[in-house]
Amino acid sequence: AQSVTQLGSHVSVSEGxxxxxxxxxxxxxxxxxxxxxxxxxxxxxxxxxxxxGATLVKGINGFEAEFKKSETSFHLTKPSAHMSDAAEYFxxxxxxxxxxxxxxxxxxxSP
Amino acid sequence: DTEVTQTPKHxxxxxxxxxxxxxxxxxxxxxxxxYKQKAKKPPELMFVYSYEKLSINESVPSRFSPExxxxxxxxxxxxxxxxxxxxxxLCASRSGPNRGEKLFFGSGTQLSVL
Numbered sequence: 001a002q003s004v005t006q007l008g009s010h011v012s013v014s015e016g017x018x019x020x021x022x023x024x025x026x027x028x029x030x031x032x033x034x035x036x037x038x039x040x041x042x043x044x045x046x047x048x049x050x051x052x053g054a055t056l057v058k059g060i061n062g063f064e065a066e067f068k069k070s071e072t073s074f075h076l077t078k079p080s081a082h083m084s085d086a087a088e089y090f091x092x093x094x095x096x097x098x099x100x101x102x103x104x105x106x107x108x109x110s111p
Numbered sequence: 112d113t114e115v116t117q118t119p120k121h122x123x124x125x126x127x128x129x130x131x132x133x134x135x136x137x138x139x140x141x142x143x144x145x146y147k148q149k150a151k152k153p154p155e156l157m158f159v160y161s162y163e164k165l166s167i168n169e170s171v172p173s174r175f176s177p178e179x180x181x182x183x184x185x186x187x188x189x190x191x192x193x194x195x196x197x198x199x200x201l202c203a204s205r206s207g208p209n210r211g212e213k214l215f216f217g218s219g220t221q222l223s224v225l
Contacts, residue, residue, distance in 0.1 A: 094212075
């Protein structure tokens with residue numbers, strides 16, 4: 001069965017600092033991996049996804065993630081945090097016809 | 112149109128009420144989903160419809176009854192709910208294989224059961 005684990009329920013950064021949100025996956029087959037962002041009282045918005053091909057995936061809002069098979073990781077990064085990046089971030093793996101989500105990481109951005 | 116629209120945005124109901132949540136998409140997606148999300152938790156899958164037929168029911172109690180009248184609409188009928196059913200209910204649709212099979216989520220219905 002496929003699953004993802006997000007390390008850290010909360011991550012705090014200063015505005016302008018590097019953002020690093022960690023996600024490790026477990027999968028018996030080549031995984032399809034996703035990062036979603038959720039703002040308060042909103043649905044989930046897709047940031048980026050990895051299926052096959054290039055292991056460095058660029059998404060919206062300046063985010064990117066790198067698929068590392070040797071480390072079973074798919075960490076999300078952004079070089080410079082903005083206040084507007086404060087939200088809940090979910091890593092997910094495709095499981096059949098649906099997604100299995102990690103527990104989420106709340107990103108806090110301070111001025 | 113790249114949106115999944117959910118109505119109502121907020122709903123308060125008593126335990127004896129009957130209400131329905133509505134979801135609509137006009138992207139031609141043939142798979143639609145209901146998820147339940149409790150505060151500070153990830154979404155949990157409830158139902159999946161594929162080509163208007165129920166393909167997955169994650170052992171959801173019968174007080175939740177899904178319906179897919181056509182390829183653009185998905186309803187969730189609610190009856191005799193419990194306070195612990197209070198949550199954000201998210202609808203999603205999935206694009207086809209030639210569009211990356213991505214899930215698009217609506218903004219959700221925040222449900223409070225009194």
